Amino acid sequence: MSATMLETRGLTRRFGGLVAVNEVDFDVRENEIHAILGPNGAGKSTLINLLSGEFPPSEGEIRFQDRPIQGRKAQQIARMGIGRSHQKTNVFPRLTCLQNCQLAARIHLGGVLGSWRSRQRARAVDERALQALETCQLVYRAYTPAAAMSYGEQRQLQIAMVLATEPTLMLLDEPMAGMGREETAQVTELLKGLADTYTLVLIEHDMDSVFRLANRITVMVDGCVLETGPTAQIRASEKVRDVYLGRHQEEVHA
C-alpha cells in the first residue's frame, strides 16, 4: 500500500447555520484515483473547495505531503501542487487552446516579475503546455480560440490546464458533467491513463465511469462520510446501496 498524500482530520465547514461538511476524515494515497460519491447537496463540492483553499475550513486540519495547508490561499495551494478543475466550464474563452495551457503552465515561473523572465524558461513552459494538450488529444485545436470549441472539448481543455500546472494531486469536480456517451468514454480513458503519473480525486455522477476508474471510493451523505473503502467494497456495501444508490436511482428515473 502506497503512502498517504493528503489527509483531513475533523474537517468542518459551516455556512451560517448550515453544516456543509461535517467532521470529515478523508485520505488520499499516492497514485490512486479516489472518487467521491454522494447525492446532491452531500457536501462533495464543498469538500473539494476546502481542499483547494477556495475557502477556509471552519474547523479541522488538512495535511498535504505532511504539511498543514488549511487556511492558505487558493493560489498558494495551487502552486504547492494541488490542481483543480471546476464543475462549470472554466476556460478563458478569448484565449486559444494553447494559450490557456500556457497560462496554466507558467504559474511556476514565479510572481509578477516572473512574467518577464528568460526565454529559455519560457520555452520550457511552452513545451509543458503542448505536452498537456497532447495528453488530452487537443493538439490539433492548439490555435483555436477556446470559445470556438465544443463543450466537450472545453471540458477536456480544462483537464489539460490542470495538467499543465504540473500538479501532484488533481481535484476534478465532475469532469464529465454534461457530456455525451462517446465523450464520456473518451475522458474516462484519459483519466485512467493519468493515474500512472498523478493522484486523482474525482467527483462524478456517472456510476459506470466511477466504478471503472476509481481505486477507492468515499461516499458522503449530508456532509458526513458514510463509508470509505476500495471500489469493490463500496460496490458491495449494503449501507451505500440503501442510502445512496437507491436514492440515486430514484432521482435518475424520476
Added chain:
Amino acid sequence: MLHTYPKRVVVIMLVLTAIVAIFPLWGPAVFGAQSDFMMEKMTLMLILALFAMSLDLLVGIVGLVSLGHALFFGLGAYTLALASPAFSPAAIWWMAPLVMLVAALAALVVGFLVIRTRGIFFIMTTLAFGQMLYYFVSTSRHTGGTDGVFIMFRPSVEVGGAVLLDLDNPLTFFYVCLAMVVVGYLFLRWLTRSFFGQVLDGIHDNEHRMEALGYATGHYKLVAFVISGVMASLAGMLAAMQYGFANPSQLGWHTSGEVLMMLILGGMGTVFGPILGAFAYEILQHTFEHLTTHWPILMGITIILAVLILPRGIAGLIIDPPSRASLAKSSPLRWLKPGRAAPASEAVKPAAPAPREG
C-alpha cells in the same frame, strides 16, 4: 485571438498618426489664422489620449472600472506645480522621474487598499480616494486651494548646458506629446501581448479561475494599477505644462467620468481605441459648445447612445465593421418594433449547455 487586430487597424492608425504629425504642413491652409489654436487643441487631445490609454489598461484590459483615475492625472500636475522652483525652470531629468515616483507611491498605497475590493466596491473606493485627494488639495494651504496654482516655467530639456528641446515652443511641445502617445501606445501594446498581459486578460475573464490555477491575482492587478497610475501622472504633468496651471478640478470625479467617456467612445480594451476616443470626445465637445449653450444635453445624449448602440466604440467599428444584417438586428432598431421585449444579451461567454448544479 486577443489583441491582434485586422491589418486595416494598423493602416488607419498609421495614416491618422501621419496626418496629425504633418499638421504644421496642412494646418495653416485649412484653419488659416486659427491654425496655432488648432495645434494647441491637438496637443491637448494627445495629452488626453495618453490619459485615456492609461485608464484603458485598468478598465479595458484588467476589467477594473475606476472612477478615481483623475487622482493620478491631478497628482502629476500638482507634483510638477509644487516641485518647480519659483524663478527658474526645473530640469526634466529629475522632474519626470519625480512625478513618476510620486504617482507610483500613491498608486501603490491606494492600489493596496482598493485592489481588495471588487465590482461596485472598486468603483466606489476609487471614487472615494479621488475625492479625498480632491478635498485635500482644495483646502490645503500649500496647494493654492480651489484657485489652483501657476507653473511659471516649463521644465527644461538640457544636456550640459545645451538645450536639446525647447518645450516653450508650441511646435516642439506638440511633437513631444505626440511622441509620448506613440511611446505609450507601443508600450501598452507590448505589455498586453506579453505574458503579463495574458494574465491580465485571464483576470478580466475569470479571476476566480486564475486563482485556482495558482496566480496571486492581487499582485498582478496592483502592478497594472501602478503602471496605469504612472502613465496618467505623466499625462497630468504634460497637461499642467501646456497651460502652466494646476487646479483641483483636474482631480475631481467629473474628470474621471470624462475620461471614461473617452474610453467608451473610442472602444475599450483595444489600446488604440482610447486615442480615437480622446480625439472624438474633444471634437464633439468643441462642436456642441459652438452649437448651443445647452451643449451638456447633446453630450449626455451622445454618451447614452454610444452605450446603447456602440458599446465597443469607434474601435469596434474598425475591427469589425457592421454588416447590413447585423445592423438590422441591432437593439435600437429591434426596439422600434413593438412587442419584442427580449432583453439584448451581450454576454461574451461561449454558448454552452447549462451544466448541472449541485
Added chain:
Amino acid sequence: MDLAFFSVQLLNGLQYGLLLFLIASGLTLIFGIMGIINLAHGAMYMIGAYLVYDLTFRLGSFWLAILAAIPVAIALGLIIERLFLDTLYKRDHLYQVLLTFGLILVLNEAQRIIWGGDVHSVPVPELFSGRIQLTDNLQYSHYRLFVMGVCLALAGVIYWVIRHTRLGIIIRAGAVNRDMVEGLGINVRTLFTLIFSVGVALTAFAGMIAAPLTSIAPGMGDSILITCFVVVVIGGIGSIKGAFWGAILIGMAETFGSVLIPSLASMVIYLIMAAVLLVKPRGLFA
C-alpha cells in the same frame, strides 16, 4: 463640549442621517437587487426638490405639491428603466456608470432649461412653522422634527416590507444572489421596473420633503450623490439595514467631525469609508 451642546449635535446628526437614509435607501435597493449603479440618483433628488418648488406655487399648497409630484417621479423612474437600463443588466458596471453619467448631464441641463439657473426655496408649511426651544438661544423647527418622523416611519415601512412580505423575501434573496430571484419563478423584468421606480420615488421624495429645509439650486444633487454612495458602501450594498446605520454613522460623523476635527471635516466621511473597507471589504452589514 457640554451636555446640552452634545445633545443638540446628536439631534442634528440624527436628522441629517435620517434624511441621508431616505436618499440612500433607494440607491441601495437599486444596487442590491438590480446590480445597477445609478450615478443619476442625485439628479433625482434635485428633480424632486424642483418639482415641489414648481408645484407648490402652482397649486398653492406644499402637501398637494408632494401628492402631485410623487406620480411624476415614479413615471420618470419607469421611463428611465424601460428606455435605458433595460439593455444594461447583463453588461459590465462600466456601461451603467457611463449611461447614468450621461443621464446626469441630460437631467441637469433639462432642469436649467425648465427652471433656470436661479436659487429657489420653498417656505416651511404653515402646519409645522413653529419651533421648540433647545437651549437659551437655539431653537429647532417643528418641520425638522416632522421630517425626522417621516424618515423614521418610512424606514419602519421599508423594514416591515423587507421582513414580512413576499416582496421582501425576494428583495433579500436578490441582494444575496441575483440569479436566485430568477430561479424563484418571478418576473424579473417587472420586479426590476418596480424596484427602480420605487428607488427613484424614494429619492425624489427625499428631495421633496427636504425642499423647505434647503435651497433649491442647480447641481444640488451632485454633492449629495457622493455622500450617499459612501453611505451605501459603508453599510454594504443592497442592505437596507446597512443603509440605515451607515446613514446615521455618516450623519453623526459629519456633524461631530466638523466640530471636533475641522481640519479634516471635508475628508472625514471618506476616511471612515476607507477604514471600514479595510476591515470589512464588503461593508458593515453585507
Added chain:
Amino acid sequence: MKTTVKKTALASLIGAGLAIGGVVNASDDPVKLGLMLPYTGTYAALGEAITNGLELAIARHGDQLGGRSVEYVKLDSEANPSRAPQNMSRLVRGDNVDFVIGPVHSGVAMGMLRVAQQTGAITIIPNAGLGAATNELCMPNVFRTSFSMWQDSYPMGKVAYDRGHRRVVTITWDYAGGKEDIAGFEQAFTEEGGEILQQILVPFPSTEFQSYLAQIGSLRPDAVYTFFAGGGGVSFVRDYAASGLKDSIQLLGSGFLTDGNLAAIGEAGEGVLTTLHYAETLDTPQNRAFVEAYQAAYGDMPDTYAVQGYDTGMMLVQAMEAVGGDTSDQDRLITALSNIQLDSPRGPLAFSDSHHPIQNVYLREIRNGRHEVVGIAHENLEVPDEACNM
C-alpha cells in the same frame, strides 16, 4: 494678439486695395467680444445676469463700439477651472476676439490669467473676486470691473465694531474665495480692537449648517460674520433664522450672501446687514435709469452681477470711443481703459494702478425684502496692491 494685429492689418490692406478712394479703416470688421462665462451649472444665473448687463450697455449705445458693430462669442466656462486655459485660448487664438470678458469663478480666473499672461489678450473680469488678479498676478492687459473679496468685506469690520460688537464668529466655506473674504473682515475688525472667537470653515459646497449653528449658539458671540453665495447663502440665512439665533445674535455678511436671492430667502433675511459695492435700491439718477432700462429689457430687477456686466460694457463703450474704434494699437487701448471714470449705477467708479475699481462700499439692511442702503460703509475704497508691479 499678434495674429489679430496681422489679420486686421491684412484686412485693411485688402480693403484699401478694393475700395479705391474710399476711406476705409478697421471698422468694417465687427469688434469681437469673447464672453467666457458660466452658462450651465451652479453659476449659470450669474453668467446670464452679466451678459444681460453687458449687452444692455452696448445696446444703449447703438449696438456699436467706437463706430464698429459688435459680435459676441459666448463660451460656456462651465465654472470648470481645468478647462479654463483651453477655453480662454480658444477665444483668443481660435476666435481671435478683441476682448475677453470673464469669468465668474475665481478658479477659472486663475486659468484664464495664465493664458492672458502668455497671449497678452485684453481681459476684463466682470466678477471673480480673487485678490491676486489685481495684486500678485496683476497684468497691464487685465482689468476688473467687479470687486475683490477683501474690498467688500473689509468695511464691515469697522461697521461691526462701531455697532458695538466685540466678539464675533466668522463662518464660510473652506475655499479660496470664502477665506479671502473672511480675512478682510477679520483684518478690519481686529484692527479696531474686536476679537474673533472662532473661524469656522464649512466643507465646500455643503449646505448642511445645523451643527455649525449649534456651535455658534454655544459660543454666544455678539455677531456672526459670514460669506456664502448662491444656494449656500440662501440655506445659511434661512437656517440661521429657523434656529432662532437671529433673535439674539446679529447676522452680518458679505453682500453676496443675499444678492440675487432675496426672493428665495424670504422673511428669514429681514434685518441682515451686508456690505457690497452696489444695492439695487441706491437712490441716484444713474441707478434709477439703469434699473428702469434693465427691467424694460429683461423684466427682472438687476442685481450686482448685472451692474458689473453693465459697467464692463460702459467701459468698452468709452474706451473704444477714445481710440476711435481702432483695436490695433493695444497700448493705446490699455491706456484708454485704465483712464476711464464711470458714473456707474453703483456710484463713481475709477481704476487703480493695478486696474482694480476704486468704489464705494455700501452698508445695506434687508427690509421688506429689499436691500435698503443704510449708508456708505467706506467711500472710494482702494484695494491694497503692493505686490503688483507692472
